[in-house]
Amino acid sequence: MHLKWDIRNLTFSPALFAAPLAGITHSPFRRLLADFGGYGALFTEMLSARQILREDLVQSPSLKRRPQEGKVIYQLMMEDAEKLDQIVERLAYCAPDGIDINLACHAPNIRTRQAGSGLYENRESLAEVLALVRRTWNGLFTVKIRLGSERPGWQNRFAERLKLFEDSGVDAIFFHPRFFEDKFRKRARYELFDWAASLTNLPIVANGDMSGPETIEQNHKSLKNVHGYMAGRMMAVQPWFFAAWHKKQPLVLDYAEIWQRLFDYILEDFPPEKAISRIKIFTKYYARNFRFGHYFYTKVYNAPTLEDVREKATAFLSTQPEVMPEPSVQGLC
Ligand SMILES: Cc1cc2nc3c(=O)[nH]c(=O)nc-3n(C[C@H](O)[C@H](O)[C@H](O)COP(=O)(O)O)c2cc1C
Numbered sequence: 639m640h641l642k643w644d645i646r647n648l649t650f651s652p653a654l655f656a657a658p659l660a661g662i663t664h665s666p667f668r669r670l671l672a673d674f675g676g677y678g679a680l681f682t683e684m685l686s687a688r689q690i691l692r693e694d695l696v697q698s699p700s701l702k703r704r705p706q707e708g709k710v711i712y713q714l715m716m717e718d719a720e721k722l723d724q725i726v727e728r729l730a731y732c733a734p735d736g737i738d739i740n741l742a743c744h745a746p747n748i749r750t751r752q753a754g755s756g757l758y759e760n761r762e763s764l765a766e767v768l769a770l771v772r773r774t775w776n777g778l779f780t781v782k783i784r785l786g787s788e789r790p791g792w793q794n795r796f797a798e799r800l801k802l803f804e805d806s807g808v809d810a811i812f813f814h815p816r817f818f819e820d821k822f823r824k825r826a827r828y829e830l831f832d833w834a835a836s837l838t839n840l841p842i843v844a845n846g847d848m849s850g851p852e853t854i855e856q857n858h859k860s861l862k863n864v865h866g867y868m869a870g871r872m873m874a875v876q877p878w879f880f881a882a883w884h885k886k887q888p889l890v891l892d893y894a895e896i897w898q899r900l901f902d903y904i905l906e907d908f909p910p911e912k913a914i915s916r917i918k919i920f921t922k923y924y925a926r927n928f929r930f931g932h933y934f935y936t937k938v939y940n941a942p943t944l945e946d947v948r949e950k951a952t953a954f955l956s957t958q959p960e961v962m963p964e965p966s967v968q969g970l971c
Contacts, residue, residue, distance in 0.1 A: 643678070643865045645841060646778045646809050648735060650678035650709070653866030654880050655812070655843060658713045658740070658782070660684055661919045662874050664699045665707075666903035670896070671873070672706040676880030678866070679709035684740045684754075686715050687725050695731050699907035703732060711736035713782065715743065717752040719766040726774040736778030736809075737771060744784075744818040755818045758786060758799065768806035780810045782845075785830070788817040800838040811838070812868055814845040822971045828860040835863035843868050849964075851883055871967035874923035894955035897924060901948060914944050921951065923970060929960040 643653035656663060656671055658681035668680050683700055695701050703710045712734040716722065726737065741764070743754030750756070757764050771779055781803055786792050803811060813834055815827040826846025835842050844861055845868035847853065854861060861867075873879040877896065882889050900920060904913045921938045925931030937950040 643841070645865075648709070648778055650866060652676070652678050652880075652884075653843070654678050654883060655711075655845075655866060655868040656680040656873055656880070657812075657845060657868045657870030658682060658684055658738070659870055659874055660743075661916065662923070664904075664907070664916065665702050665704070666699060666900065666907045666916070667874075667877070667920065668707045668710070669704055669903050670877045670900050671880070672704070672708065673899075674878040674881040676878075676882070676884055677708070679711055679735060680707055681738065682710065682712050684713045684715035684743065687721055690714075690725050690728055691721065695728070699912075701732055702907070709735040711738050711778070711780065713738040713740050714771075715740045715748065715753045716767055717757060718763050719770045722767065722770045723774045726771060734777065736780055737775050738780045738782055738812065739767065739771065740782055742782050742784045742814060742818075744821065749818075755784070755787070758783065761798075761802070764799075765802060765806065768802065768808060772807035778809050779807065780812060781808055782812040782814070784814050784820075785817045785827070788819050792817070796834075797837050800834070800840065804838060804840055808840060810841040810843065810865070812843045812845055816846060822969075828857045831860050831864055832862070841865040845870070847967075848872065849967075850879070871923065871970050872965075874920065875926045875965050875967060875970075893927065893959075893961070894952065897921070897951055897955055898948075901951070905944070910944055914947060917944070917947055921947075923967075926965040926967065926970070927961055928954075929962055931959075931962075934959070 641652040643650045654677045656677050660683045663681060663683050689700060693701055712729055740754050741758040748754040752760055786796050815830040831844050842864050843866040844864040848867055848869040849872050878889055901917055904916050908916055918939055922935050925935035928934055934954040938947055941947040941950045
């Protein structure tokens with residue numbers, strides 16, 4: 639298992655990455671992950687040009703970072719190269735440890751703007767964006783991709799994109815081997831990591847359905863040429879996911895205290911009207927830890943005020959609810 643990765647004057651040790659999750663990996667959640675530790679770097683949520691150019695870099699709950707977070711890679715969601723030089727210049731105030739371009743998101747509002755999967759598909763714009771980021775940003779430059787669109791010839795398009803990344807000075811690839819159209823259906827195609835690695839000299843970090851060291855053990859043949867691992871949904875369910883990765887014994891956890899801590903962190907950074915939705919999104923994931931988690935989430939989801947949300951969550955969590963030994967992320971997206 640590669641647990642250390644040196645690239646472009648950076649060392650990721652361990653080479654475990656917290657995936658970008660829109661609505662979840664804001665600064666308060668990254669602060670909670672940092673309390674547990676165990677990762678090599680965190681990703682921000684995908685960030686739009688508008689956010690970076692307009693928001694206060696010190697106060698914005700999406701952009702700000704705390705020293706205890708460690709390495710933070712900022713992910714951009716771009717449709718074209720317009721204002722990209724200004725964006726990169728402004729982002730430099732946050733001292734990113736890397737800049738990543740989202741080429742994977744297939745949500746309708748993103749792809750119709752020609753960002754995410756839309757940018758991956760548009761070779762000309764993509765080449766322009768990559769070239770401009772490389773010209774203006776001296777640090778680690780990565781892309782996050784899927785397999786592309788499941789149309790005839792996808793293998794050639796995929797190989798051609800990898801070549802474009804190499805030619806454009808991209809340093810590494812975060813790769814989730816599902817097609818855009820799969821969303822989260824089917825399974826991540828682990829057998830394709832080795833194929834992808836055979837097509838490029840760029841380091842690849844494996845992403846998709848990662849549920850801990852056992853995923854690596856079960857798929858070690860397919861993963862022998864990857865440089866690190868990235869986890870998303872399971873880390874949202876279990877913010878201690880990376881800390882637990884390194885432990886032989888299960889961690890002793892106070893589920894009520896952890897939920898309350900994130901509630902407080904979110905209220906510290908977000909205004910109340912925005913905090914409530916962030917708490918509800920997190921609770922959807924956190925509820926997967928419990929046998930009757932759906933009941934917990936429904937109560938919180940239907941609560942109209944922050945105080946009500948807190949009361950409903952405390953009432954459920956104070957009953958010492960039965961914990962699922964292996965929570966599932968199936969159906970979460
Ligand atoms: C709620 C949610 C939000 C996501 N937001 C982003 C995002 O902002 N940028 C991105 O590149 N991928 C995003 N993804 C995809 C994840 O980063 C990751 O690639 C995917 O969840 C597969 O990893 P997993 O099986 O470990 O969850 C998101 C996924 C989910 C479920």
